[in-house]
Amino acid sequence: MPLNPNAKLAPNLLDKSKVEQKPTRDGYGLGLVAAGEKNEQVVALCADLTESTRTQWFKDKFPNRFIEIGVAEQNLATVASGLAAVGKIPFITSYAMFSPGRNWEQIRTTICYNNQNVKIIGSHAGVSVGPDGATHQAVEDMAITRVIPNMSVFAPCDSVEGKKATLAAGLEIIGPAYIRFAREKTPVFTTPETPFKIGRAEIFWESAKNLPKPDVAIIACGPLVYNALLAAADLEKEGLGIIVVNNHTIKPIDEQTITEVAKRAGAVVTVEEHQVQGGMGSAVAEVLAKNHPVPVEFIGVQTRFGESGEQDELIEHFGMGVSHIKAAVEKVIKRK
C-alpha cells in the first residue's frame, strides 16, 4: 500500500462509499471546547454566526466565556486585541470572507503588529460553501493572512486535523494565528494518531514505483488533499510514482520537506481551494525558487470569483477535481 504507514491514515479511505464525511468546522468546534477545558483564559467571540461556525458548542459549555459581538467584524478583531492585552486567549470566528476579509487592517495592526495572542477562525472558506455564491466564498484568505508578520496560517485537511490545528494554534502558539475551515462535509481520512506538528508537512502517499525518484510531488492543503490522494491512486495505476504531501501549515512553511520532495521528484503540483495567487501554492513556489527550482503547476481558483452551485459541481467547474490534478501532473512531467 503506497499510503505512508507512519501517517496512520483511516483504513479504506480510498473507498468513497466507506469514508466518513464531516465538515472541517466540526473539528474547530470540538477543538475550541477542548482548548477551553485545558486553559481557562480561552474565550470565544462570534459575529452573529455562532451555530454555523460551531462556536455554539463552546458557548453551551462556557457561557460566561462567550461574547456575542453582532454583525461587526472590525469590532470582533479589535475587541479581541484588547482582551488579549489583559491576558485572555480570544478565538474570533466568522466566515472567512468577513474575518479576515472585511477586518484585515484591524487584524494587521491591532492583532499582528501588536503581537497579541488572538486566534482568527475563518469558517466557510473556499468555493465549496456552495449555494451562497461568490460573496461568501473566501478564496483570498490565505494570501492576505500569510503576508502579515507574526501571523501563523493553517488549512486543516479534515475535521480530525481541524481539531488538532485548533488546539495547536490556540495553546502552543503565543501570538496571532489564522485557521481556515470549510462548511460542507468532506472525507475524514486522518485519525487521531496521524501526526500533526506546527510547521511540519506530512507525506501521506509515497508510491513504491520509481523510488527514490518519483515522477511528481503533489503538495496539497485542506480537504483537497483527499482529491490529491485519489489522483495519486489513479496515476500510480498508470505507472507513475507519486508523493502526496499534506501541507497543513502554510506559515511557518516546512521548507525542508518541500525542498526534499522537489529534489526527489523534480516536478511539483500544488493543490488548494484558493486563488492560485498568493496562497499555499505561491508559498511553495517561493520556497522552491529559493532552494531548488523545478517546474510547478498550480491547481486552484484561476483569478476568478466563485458562483452558486453544489460543492462537487463547483470543485469541478473551477478546475480542482481529481481529473484536473491528473492533467496537471501529466503537464508538469512534460515540462521536466
Place this chain on the structure above:
Amino acid sequence: MAEQYLHDDKIKFLEEKANEIREDLIKMLVEAKSGHTAGPLGTADVFTALYFHILKHDPKKPDWEERDRLVLSNGHICPIMYATMAHAGYFPIKELMTLRKFGTRLQGHPHRGALPGIETTSGPLGSGLSQAVGMAMGLKMDKKPNQVYCLMSDAEQDAGNIWEGVMLAGKLKLDNLTGLIDRNNIQIDGMTEDIMPLEPLRAKYEAFNWHVLEIDGHNFQEIVGAFNKAKAIYEKPVLIISHNIPGKGIENMEFDFKWHGIPPKSEEGKEFLRELRTLGGKIKSEHE
C-alpha cells in the same frame, strides 16, 4: 487615589507642568521635521492631568498589574503622550529628540513593545475604543478593579469601528471604561462639521447608553472632576467630551486646521517657544 478637588498649589503645579511639556513638544516637532502639532498642543492639559493626577500607574513598573490602562486611539497625537510620559519618568526627557528617527523607541505612531508604557499600537483611526472595550471586559471577567481610559479624536468618530465599540460597551455596561473625545473641531481636510458633521455628539453617545460629561479641556478642576465623577457612574460607560482648543498655548495656531498635520519650522519653533515661556507675553522670559 485622586482627590475630588484640586488644591490651588496642585493646579499651579499642573499648569506649569503642562507648559513645560508643551515646550518640549515644540522642540521635538522642530527636530523631527514631521508630525502633528495642533492636536498635541490642544491635549497637553488632559495628558498632564492624567499622568500627574488621575492615572494609577508607576513609570518605573510599566507592566504593573494594578495599573490603569490608557489606550490612545488617535495615535497621531503621540508626541504629547511621549512628552508627558518622559516628564512622568518613563524614560529620559532627552530621548524625546529621537522622535520619528531611525532606531527610535518613539515611532511616528505609537507601537506597543517599542516603548514601555504604550498599551497598544495605534495610528489607523477608529480602532482604539474597541480595544479598550476588550480590556475593560477582560478585567471585569477577572473581577479586577483597574480602570480603562480611551482617548479619541473627534474626527475619528467618522469611523464605523468606533460605533461598533460604542454599541458593545453600552450593551456590556462597562462602568470601568471612560472615553474622552478631544473635541477640537478640526481634521486634516477642514472643520469637522463641514467634513462629516458629528453633532449632536452628546446625544449620539447617550442614545447608545453611555453617560456623557462635557468639560473645558484646559481647566484642570474640570478635567479632574470629570474623571472622578466617571468613577462614580455605575452600569454605564462614561464619555467625557473635552472641548479643546487646537494649538492651545500658541495664539496664531489656535483653531487653525492647517496646523493639524504639520510641524513648526525652525524659526517658527523659536517664536512659539518664546510665546510659551512667557505665557503669551504675560511674563518676561528668562531666556530673552
